[in-house]
Amino acid sequence: MKTLLDADYIVRDERPVVRLFYKQDDERVIEEVADFEPYFYALSSVDINVLAEKVKALENVTKVETKTMTDIKGEVEVLRINTKIPGNVAELRVKVASLQECREVREADIPFSRRYLIDSQLSPMENAENIGLTIASLDIECLSEGGAMDADKNPIIMVSYADNKGLNRVWTCKKTAFKAEWLEVLEGEKTMIEKLVQTIGERNIDLIVSYNGDNFDFPYIEDRAKKFGVKVDVGIDGEEVKTERRGMNMGARVKGRPHVDLYPVCRQTFNLPRYQLEDVYLHIFKEEKRDIDTGKMREYWDDEKKFPELAEYSLSDAVSTLKIAERVLPLQYELCRVIREPIYENSRMSSSQRVERLLMNKAFEKNVVVPNRPSDDESGERYQEPFEGAYVLEPLKGIHDNIVLFDFRSLYPSIIISHNVDPSTIDCKCCKKEEAHIAPNNHYFCKKKKGFIPGVLEWLVKKRGEMKDEFKKEADSQKKAILNVKQQALKLLGNSMYGYYAFVRARWYSRDCAEAIAAWGREYIQKTIDEARKTGFEVVYGDTDSIFITKPGEQDKKKIESDAKEFVRKVNEKLPEAMELEFEGFYPRGIFITKKRYALTDEKGLLTVKGLETKRRDWAEIAKDTQNKVLHAILHDRNPEKAAEIVKQVVKDIKEGRVKLKDLAIYTQMTRGMGEYLVDGPHIQAAKKAMKQGMNFKQGSIITYVITKKGDSISDQAKVIDFVEEGDYDADYYIGHQVIPAVLRILEALGYSEQELRGLGKQMSLEDW
DNA sequence: GCGGACTGCTTACCT
DNA sequence: ACAGGTAAGCAGTCCGCG
Numbered sequence: 120m121k122t123l124l125d126a127d128y129i130v131r132d133e134r135p136v137v138r139l140f141y142k143q144d145d146e147r148v149i150e151e152v153a154d155f156e157p158y159f160y161a162l163s164s165v166d167i168n169v170l171a172e173k174v175k176a177l178e179n180v181t182k183v184e185t186k187t188m189t190d191i192k193g194e195v196e197v198l199r200i201n202t203k204i205p206g207n208v209a210e211l212r213v214k215v216a217s218l219q220e221c222r223e224v225r226e227a228d229i230p231f232s233r234r235y236l237i238d239s240q241l242s243p244m245e246n247a248e249n250i251g252l253t254i255a256s257l258d259i260e261c262l263s264e265g266g267a268m269d270a271d272k273n274p275i276i277m278v279s280y281a282d283n284k285g286l287n288r289v290w291t292c293k294k295t296a297f298k299a300e301w302l303e304v305l306e307g308e309k310t311m312i313e314k315l316v317q318t319i320g321e322r323n324i325d326l327i328v329s330y331n332g333d334n335f336d337f338p339y340i341e342d343r344a345k346k347f348g349v350k351v352d353v354g355i356d357g358e359e360v361k362t363e364r365r366g367m368n369m370g371a372r373v374k375g376r377p378h379v380d381l382y383p384v385c386r387q388t389f390n391l392p393r394y395q396l397e398d399v400y401l402h403i404f405k406e407e408k409r410d411i412d413t414g415k416m417r418e419y420w421d422d423e424k425k426f427p428e429l430a431e432y433s434l435s436d437a438v439s440t441l442k443i444a445e446r447v448l449p450l451q452y453e454l455c456r457v458i459r460e461p462i463y464e465n466s467r468m469s470s471s472q473r474v475e476r477l478l479m480n481k482a483f484e485k486n487v488v489v490p491n492r493p494s495d496d497e498s499g500e501r502y503q504e505p506f507e508g509a510y511v512l513e514p515l516k517g518i519h520d521n522i523v524l525f526d527f528r529s530l531y532p533s534i535i536i537s538h539n540v541d542p543s544t545i546d547c548k549c550c551k552k553e554e555a556h557i558a559p560n561n562h563y564f565c566k567k568k569k570g571f572i573p574g575v576l577e578w579l580v581k582k583r584g585e586m587k588d589e590f591k592k593e594a595d596s597q598k599k600a601i602l603n604v605k606q607q608a609l610k611l612l613g614n615s616m617y618g619y620y621a622f623v624r625a626r627w628y629s630r631d632c633a634e635a636i637a638a639w640g641r642e643y644i645q646k647t648i649d650e651a652r653k654t655g656f657e658v659v660y661g662d663t664d665s666i667f668i669t670k671p672g673e674q675d676k677k678k679i680e681s682d683a684k685e686f687v688r689k690v691n692e693k694l695p696e697a698m699e700l701e702f703e704g705f706y707p708r709g710i711f712i713t714k715k716r717y718a719l720t721d722e723k724g725l726l727t728v729k730g731l732e733t734k735r736r737d738w739a740e741i742a743k744d745t746q747n748k749v750l751h752a753i754l755h756d757r758n759p760e761k762a763a764e765i766v767k768q769v770v771k772d773i774k775e776g777r778v779k780l781k782d783l784a785i786y787t788q789m790t791r792g793m794g795e796y797l798v799d800g801p802h803i804q805a806a807k808k809a810m811k812q813g814m815n816f817k818q819g820s821i822i823t824y825v826i827t828k829k830g831d832s833i834s835d836q837a838k839v840i841d842f843v844e845e846g847d848y849d850a851d852y853y854i855g856h857q858v859i860p861a862v863l864r865i866l867e868a869l870g871y872s873e874q875e876l877r878g879l880g881k882q883m884s885l886e887d888w
Numbered sequence: 889g890c891g892g893a894c895t896g897c898t899t900a901c902c903t
Numbered sequence: 904a905c906a907g908g909t910a911a912g913c914a915g916t917c918c919g920c921g
Contacts, residue, residue, distance in 0.1 A: 366904080390901095471905045508907030509903065530903085531906095618905030625905080633906070662908085663903040715902045715909050730901055730910075737899065737912090787899070798897050800913065833913065856912080 120144060122250050123243040124325060125355075125375045125461050126232045128205065135204050137235045140355055140375035142250055142325050147355055149375065155235055156181060157208050158201040159227035160188075160488055161215050167196040170220040174200055177214055179207040188488040189571075191542045197225070197488055205231035226489050229479070236459050237483050244455040244462060248601060252325040254448075255282040256441040257315065259336050260433050262416055268335075268815075270342035276420055277430065278311045279437035282322060283445070289434045290314050293420065297427045301434055309347040312340060319353050319376070326377055326462070327353070328444040330396045330436070333380040333467075337371030338362050367818065370467055377463040381440060384447050384466050392736035392786045393821050400439045403446055409435040414841065449601065453608035470611065474619045475626055477612055481575045490626040501623035506634040510641040512648065514660035514667075514711035517868050518753075521676055522659060522719065523668050523683040524703040527643065530664035531617035532576055534639045537695035541570020542629040558635035559642050572627065576616055580697075583609040640664065647690055647700065654686055660711050667709070680705050708754045712868050720754040732861040736786040736821075741778055742857035745769045749862045753869065766862050773850050773858065780825055783848050784840050789820045801826070801837035809839035826852045 121143035128137045137152040163170040171183050182201035187194055202211055212227035229237070236243075260277040261268065280288045287301045290311045295304065305311050319327065329336050337351075337360055344351050352359045355375025362371050371378050385391075385399045392398070400408040411419060411432045419429035455465045458476045465473070482489050493501065527533070534540065538556040544565035547555070555563040564570075569577075586606040593599045619625050621633035640663065647666060648658050656668040670679045683702060690700045706727075709719040716730035726747070732738040733747045745766060752762040772778055787802035793816070796803055805824035806816045816822060823840045826849045830836030833856075836849055 469904065474905080505907075511902085511908060526903090615905055618907095621906045622904085637907080665903070713910060729903095732911095734902095735900060735911095790899070796898090798914065800898060802899090860911090 120246050120250055121148075122246045122252075123241055123461070125377050125463060126236060126243075127374060128232050128235070130204050130206070133204065135231060137232060138375075139241070142252065144250075145323075147323065147325075147375070149356065152235065152239075155238070156201045156203070157205045157231050157234065158182075158199055159208060159212055159229075160186075160225040161198040161200060162190075162195055162222040162225065162488075163198065163220055164222040165220045167198060170218065171198055173218050173220060174198060174215055177211065179203050179211055188486050189543075190488050191490065193543075195488065223491070225491060228492065229489075233460075236461075237480055240459070240480070240484075242456045242459050243465075244452040247452045248449070253282060253284055253323055254326045254328060254441065254444060255280060255319060255322065255324045256328045256437050256444060257332070257336065258329065258433065258436040258440060259339060260416070260429070261339065262420055264417070268339070270339050274308050275311060275339070275343050276308075277433045278315050279433040280315065280318060281434070281437040281441045282324065283441060284322065286318075286322065287434060287438060288318070289430050289437075291430065293426060295423060295426055297423070297430065299427075299430070302430055308343060309349055312344050312347070312349050312351065315340075316349075316351060316353055324376055326379065326448075327373060328379050328381055328440055328448075329371075330399075330440045330443070331380060331382040332378060333362070333369050333371050333382070337378070338369065365467055368467075370463070372463060377461065379444070379448070379451070379462060379466045381443055381447060384451065385443070387470075388447055388450070393823070396436060396439060396443075399443060403443060408439050449604045450608060453604050454611075457608055457612065470615045471619055471622050471625060474612060474615045478572070478575060478627060481578075482571070485571065485574070487571055492626055493624060493628065498623040501628060501630065504630060506621075506630055506637065507641075508637050509663035510644055510661075511663070511714050512658065512661040514714060514717065515657070516711055516713070517870060518708065518710050519659050519667075519669050520708055521669055521673075521679050522706040522709045523679065524706065524719075525647075525666045525668070525683070525687060525700050526703050527664040528699045528701050529580075529613065530640055530643070530698075531636050532580065532613045533695075533698045534636050534643075535616060536573050536576055536580065536697045538635075538639060539564045539566065539570050539573050540632050540636055541572045542627060542632060544568065544570040544573075545629070545631055545635075559638035560631070560634050562631055562635050564635070572616065572620075576613055579609050579613040583613070643694075643698070650690060651686065654682075654689075656683075656686070659709075660714075660717065662715065665703070667711075676705070676707075708757075710750070710754060710865065710868055712864055716864075718750050718754060720751075724751075724755045726751060726754065731864075736788075738861065739785050739853065739857050740782040741769065741773065741853060742861040744782070745858050746861040746865065749865050753865065759866075759869065762862070762866070766858065769858055770854055773853050776846050776848075776850070778848070778853070780840060780843060780845055780848070783825050783853060784823050785825070786821050786823055789816055789818060789822060792818050799834060801834045804834040805837035805839050809842060812842065814839065814841070826856075 121141045123139055123141055125140040128135050134153060137155055139150040141148045141150060161170060167185050171185060174180060175183050179202050180200060181203055184199050186197050186199055188197050202208060208227055212224045215221055216224045258279045259275050261273045262276045263273045276291060278290045289302050290305050292305055292307045292311060305314060340351055341362060350359055353373050353376060358374040360371055360373050362369050386394050389402055391402055397408045397410050409432050411428060419425045451462055451466050454473060455462050458473050459480050460476055479489055545562055547565035549567050550565050552563045555566050557563045583606045586602050590599055590602040593602060617636050620629050622628060644661055644664060648661055651658050651668050657671050658666060658668050660667040670682060673679050687700050687702050706719040706721055709717060711717045718726060718728045718731060720726055728734055733743045748765045749762040752758050802822040802824055806822045810816060824837045825840050825843045826833060826836045827838050827843055827847045828849050
């Protein structure tokens with residue numbers, strides 16, 4: 120049994136050698152492939168043989184052959200141009216492209232080891248679960264003075280390590296009397312780094328995980344190691360870890376022993392207000408992780424009594440990182456297998472990159488020549504040409520009883536499949552418009568030849584169906600879990616296809632296709648809404664692919680549900696085969712505030728909230744929690760007086776200074792670089808003040824701030840939480856701008872007028888908001 | 889000089 | 904750095920007001 124963990128290439132005797140890093144049984148092996156040459160394609164503007172002759176005369180060309188492939192507009196003759204080493208491609212493609220006879224160069228920007236994986240059709244991480252990978256997590260602590268981390272000055276004081284074969288270690292250089300079986304006191308920083316490297320090697324680690332290792336632990340270790348002349352040669356063949364630029368961020372790459380930074384993975388996998396290790400751990404395991412105030416690192420380090428706390432915290436970082444890895448890696452493995460990408464790359468890819476990678480694999484299988492990536496100018500132009508998206512029905516605002524929710528199962532993917540939406544089938548020559556799939560946007564799609572992307576989608580849907588069937592049949596819970604992850608991965612890829620068509624940097628971008636899909640979507644939901652109304656339902660709300668209905672005058676819940684199910688059956692009879700309207704659920708009560716903002720209770724009293732403040736990271740916990748309680752009181756307990764009582768108490772707590780800072784914190788992401796803001800909102804002004812005191816924020820950082828007492832405007836009052844004392848908060852702001860607006864929206868929708876609320880306000884002693 | 893109306897910028901959500 | 908549709912807050916400006 121073997122599993123492919125990593126791939127790269129080296130140049131030996133002026134020939135490229137692809138290296139495949141496997142774990143085979145219990146051994147680590149490197150397979151070398153020496154007979155694979157880099158190549159790319161050229162399309163000709165004249166007779167392909169004329170171009171071929173010209174190309175043959177160019178330097179470093181080893182082989183030229185003509186081939187028929189499928190392009191967007193149909194079959195094309197292409198020239199496959201082989202060259203000696205990958206390093207030649209950049210120069211050669213320019214020479215070829217500048218030949219008069221050359222129309223276009225294709226597939227010249229695919230990295231060589233990726234090219235090999237596409238052509239060999241090898242899947243990384245096959246058998247990963249069965250082979251028993253040895254996974255290690257690592258984490259460092261360093262002694263920083265006042266916020267800023269500077270690898271030049273501040274030493275590493277602790278390295279913690281945990282692996283899934285039972286070894287837990289904290290290596291430190293403090294001469295301490297504290298003893299623990301996992302604590303090992305070493306001479307100094309240099310020895311600690313050496314110990315880490317040595318342990319990874321000795322324990323034959325297959326996969327290294329970290330939390331923010333790309334941007335912190337590895338670059339830091341590298342810098343410190345350099346100081347001591349130590350090599351961080353943790354790679355399988357003794358290569359050192361290399362931090363490389365990957366778009367806007369860094370990636371710490373370890374050859375053959377993939378390093379997965381769980382921070383980007385978690386940011387993509389979960390939707391949370393913040394993504395510190397503690398937050399993610401709490402979210403997944405519903406359990407607080409040990410934490411310390413890292414601002415007081417010096418104290419923990421110097422004080423012998425406090426030191427054990429630091430050591431335990433450090434160990435818990437490594438241990439919880441490993442636990443998180445075990446939770447999130449299965450989906451990563453699965454994505455690796457489907458898109459045939461090694462895990463180092465896959466774990467740092469965006470969903471559009473994954474879709475594109477899958478399409479490139481399928482293109483190879485189906486003899487399709489891959490379109491080029493657009494230039495910056497081209498994607499800029501595409502960006503200037505937006506199109507109409509989904510339909511959203513204005514909700515009937517207020518409370519509704521006995522709501523039935525329907526939605527179209529995978530609306531966009533099913534439209535793409537049903538109507539064969541593809542850049543190669545749009546307005547085809549082989550069908551008359553009337554005989555084709557006519558889209559609501561003045562285009563039509565071929566009915567004779569299946570498009571490339573609908574074909575790939577169909578494959579994803581079919582595979583997913585198989586996984587779901589096997590899931591149902593499987594009894595073993597571990598195997599069930601794997602099957603479930605498999606279907607999840609396929610679903611993720613399928614659901615990204617529409618967005619990919621509309622993504623301006625996509626190779627297979629097609630505004631016309633995206634627009635047609637959205638237009639069809641609008642047509643299906645609008646027709647369904649009309650049909651529901653004709654059938655005697657009231658349509659309370661609908662968004663894109665979902666419809667909320669009630670049946671006025673009908674009290675019998677069973678009757679409502681059965682009528683609704685009958686309606687679904689009727690609609691489905693008329694829909695294309697791949698499309699389906701699904702009965703999603705029955706809700707005894709719901710409140711609709713505006714488009715995209717509503718709340719429902721199911722029969723067990725479980726609350727579903729969408730879009731309201733409760734769901735937003737940029738509202739304080741005190742406001743979100745109060746809104747949530749008010750919703751529960753109204754929807755489930757049906758008791759507005761209770762709601763009023765809750766608000767009254769919270770307002771009192773705020774006024775009397777009893778609220779903790781963590782409940783007042785507002786989280787807001789910095790979505791661009793500091794210099795790019797035209798208007799500095801509260802989070803930016805708070806961040807700027809904090810940066811003067813040594814803190815660091817960059818694009819993507821989530822800023823945690825509180826509105827304090829002092830200042831001329833809200834932004835002026837905003838301060839990063841680390842610099843705020845307990846009790847220093849603007850009570851009027853939290854009452855008037857947080858709690859009251861959040862609950863008022865609910866009470867207003869209940870039918871209270873503004874005046875009544877002010878009256879109620881007096882009762883509730885809210886008179887001064 | 890003040891407050892309400894309005895606009896533009898910004899964010900995070902929904903599907 | 905997958906899409907468009909949407910609500911909403913804050914900062915700043917405009918406008919009316921003897």
